Amino acid sequence: MLDEHFGICVVEYMAAGAVPIAHDSAGPAMDIVVPAVRPEAETGTHGDEDDEEFPVGFLAKSVDGYADALAAALTMNDDERCAMADAARRRAEGMFCEDAFNTGFREAMGPVLSSLATDRRDAILEAAGVRSPTSGPRRRG
Amino acid sequence: MSTYPGDGWSDEETFKMPMWAMWAHFAATCVLFTVTGLVQWLRSGTRVPNSVGFFHPFTSDGGGGERVLWCAVRETQRARPDCQCVVYTGDDASGDELARRAQERFGVRLSSPPGVVKLKWRALVVPERYPVLTMVGQAIGGALLTAEAVTRYRPTVFFDTVGHAFGYPIARIAGCQVACYVHYPTISSDMIARVANRNDMYNNKGIVARSPALSFLKLVYYRTFACVYGLCGRYAGVVMANSSWTSAHLRRLWRTSPAVVYPPCDVDGLTDFALQGRVGGAEGVGGGVGHVSDTGHHPYVVSVGQFRPEKDHALQLRAWAKMKADEAGLSPEYRSSNPCVPRGAVLKIIGGCRGADDVARLESLRLMANRWRWTTASSFTWTCLIQSYELF
Numbered sequence: 001m002l003d004e005h006f007g008i009c010v011v012e013y014m015a016a017g018a019v020p021i022a023h024d025s026a027g028p029a030m031d032i033v034v035p036a037v038r039p040e041a042e043t044g045t046h047g048d049e050d051d052e053e054f055p056v057g058f059l060a061k062s063v064d065g066y067a068d069a070l071a072a073a074l075t076m077n078d079d080e081r082c083a084m085a086d087a088a089r090r091r092a093e094g095m096f097c098e099d100a101f102n103t104g105f106r107e108a109m110g111p112v113l114s115s116l117a118t119d120r121r122d123a124i125l126e127a128a129g130v131r132s133p134t135s136g137p138r139r140r141g
Numbered sequence: 142m143s144t145y146p147g148d149g150w151s152d153e154e155t156f157k158m159p160m161w162a163m164w165a166h167f168a169a170t171c172v173l174f175t176v177t178g179l180v181q182w183l184r185s186g187t188r189v190p191n192s193v194g195f196f197h198p199f200t201s202d203g204g205g206g207e208r209v210l211w212c213a214v215r216e217t218q219r220a221r222p223d224c225q226c227v228v229y230t231g232d233d234a235s236g237d238e239l240a241r242r243a244q245e246r247f248g249v250r251l252s253s254p255p256g257v258v259k260l261k262w263r264a265l266v267v268p269e270r271y272p273v274l275t276m277v278g279q280a281i282g283g284a285l286l287t288a289e290a291v292t293r294y295r296p297t298v299f300f301d302t303v304g305h306a307f308g309y310p311i312a313r314i315a316g317c318q319v320a321c322y323v324h325y326p327t328i329s330s331d332m333i334a335r336v337a338n339r340n341d342m343y344n345n346k347g348i349v350a351r352s353p354a355l356s357f358l359k360l361v362y363y364r365t366f367a368c369v370y371g372l373c374g375r376y377a378g379v380v381m382a383n384s385s386w387t388s389a390h391l392r393r394l395w396r397t398s399p400a401v402v403y404p405p406c407d408v409d410g411l412t413d414f415a416l417q418g419r420v421g422g423a424e425g426v427g428g429g430v431g432h433v434s435d436t437g438h439h440p441y442v443v444s445v446g447q448f449r450p451e452k453d454h455a456l457q458l459r460a461w462a463k464m465k466a467d468e469a470g471l472s473p474e475y476r477s478s479n480p481c482v483p484r485g486a487v488l489k490i491i492g493g494c495r496g497a498d499d500v501a502r503l504e505s506l507r508l509m510a511n512r513w514r515w516t517t518a519s520s521f522t523w524t525c526l527i528q529s530y531e532l533f
Contacts, residue, residue: 002451002453003329003331003386005324005325005383005384005386005387006205006324006383006384006386006387006403006404008205008404008406009445009446011406011408012406012407012408012411015406015408015411015412016411016412016414017411017412017414017415017416018443021442026384026386027384027385027386030384030385030386031384031385031386031401031403060460063456063459063460063463064460064463065460066456066457066459066460066463066464067460067461067463067464067467068464069460070442070460070461070464070482071464071467071468071482073442074440074442074464074482074483074486075479075480075481075482076480077480078417082416082417085416086416089412089416092406092408093408093412095403096403096404096405096406096408097405097406097408097409098212098405098407100403100405101209101212101216101402101403101404101405102212102216102219102405104381104400104401104402104403105212105213105216105381105402106216106220107400108379108381108400108402109216109217109220109320109379110220111379112298112318112320112378112379113217113220113221113224113298115318116191116192116193116221116224116297116298117191
């Protein structure tokens with residue numbers, strides 16, 4: 001669909017081993033189906049900086065684009081399809097798993113969480129990276 | 142020569158306050174008293190040190206938002222085992238029940254059950270409550286709900302997981318740090334552009350798109366709303382966005398630089414399916430689990446999504462019909478030397494209907510598909526699971 005902000009479902013069917021054909025906008029285009037085959041793009045201009053990586057799926061906008069993407073997806077032979085599905089699955093597993101969320105969450109929330117320290121000395125040492133907040137509630141001793 | 146008491150200088154050359162100034166003074170006093178009272182009220186609870194309050198009024202929505210909530214709670218507990226985590230919810234559930242639900246439904250194990258703060262004003266943020274000016278209604282409702290939350294429990298960090306940005310100034314006045322995870326901006330520049338270009342779309346009714354005056358008014362409304370939204374959003378100290386798209390919009394509206402933290406997806410249970418031995422490709426225009434199976438002899442393409450206008454099922458049908466027509470137009474010579482789409486390839490559309498609108502939309506799609514089934518060689522397979530919530 002147009003302007004889907006993220007598109008968890010696209011990630012889920014990529015993880016399930018399906019070849020995605022999604023709308024070329026917002027979440028699927030910017031984050032999920034990257035790099036993609038775009039039938040509507042001029043030939044020769046595909047893959048600006050991701051040339052090295054194997055495409056994980058198709059992106060289209062118009063009826064013509066979708067029709068071409070469908071035809072291309074359905075005429076891939078088994079090896080090509082497996083290679084694309086495998087690339088899609090690896091991307092889904094690597095980028096959108098819970099571990100990736102946890103790491104990102106900690107990085108963003110780090111300063112706020114370390115400011116939670118009730119003890120001033122803890123706060124100073126944690127801010128400097130000397131003391132870890134995970135070492136438990138009794139840290140002084 | 143003046144006989145009225147209120148029009149400035151009198152004959153006796155004594156200074157009398159003009160009437161408007163007295164009224165202004167009175168109004169200013171009232172405003173000051175109200176503001177002071179509000180601030181006092183917002184700060185009436187004792188501030189709990191070393192605590193994080195997670196704002197998620199509809200805790201049991203079961204969607205991706207709830208997974209984000211529980212993963213965030215778990216990660217906070219891991220990073221700070223001594224921290225007190227509470228969840229603001231409108232549901233009648235105890236901390237134990239919520240922890241069990243997180244475990245059963247999402248496989249998220251919390252080290253200790255969260256505290257629960259019950260919100261009574263949750264009905265204020267239900268969109269159906271505001272048939273007109275829905276955005277403003279929800280915004281004010283969200284701000285009031287935040288006020289209720291912080292007066293019931295004043296945490297050190299107020300963590301918003303639903304994107305009610307209009308409550309952030311209130312949480313800040315109450316003395317909390319504000320952090321948030323935004324799934325989508327309440328208003329986006331795309332929405333404004335659609336009104337400005339007078340496109341007829343699902344968020345822009347035809348009657349508005351056709352009338353220049355109405356379009357102008359709506360544009361002013363949207364622009365003002367976006368401006369206030371931006372001002373409120375700037376009160377958040379930590380901003381996380383679920384995608385590059387959301388992040389780009391927030392950067393423009395809030396003038397902050399959000400961290401892109403993709404929502405956790407439950408991919409583990411899905412990666413066991415074998416890639417080999419399937420036929421054909423898969424499709425997911427509507428947003429759903431596109432899945433290819435080899436149970437039949439023909440490859441098929443699956444589109445899963447509710448029959449909502451934004452999923453644009455008509456586009457999917459047109460694309461499929463065009464693909465079939467293109468295939469039928471290929472010459473036999475070409476066919477013999479090149480790979481072709483298998484003749485029996487089928488498009489399967491699976492979805493659910495939430496209301497009468499969706500049912501009507503589904504019927505018109507059925508008509509469209511039937512018409513094309515006779516005029517082209519297309520084969521559509523229709524599967525409709527009405528109210529199939531268990532799918533999502």
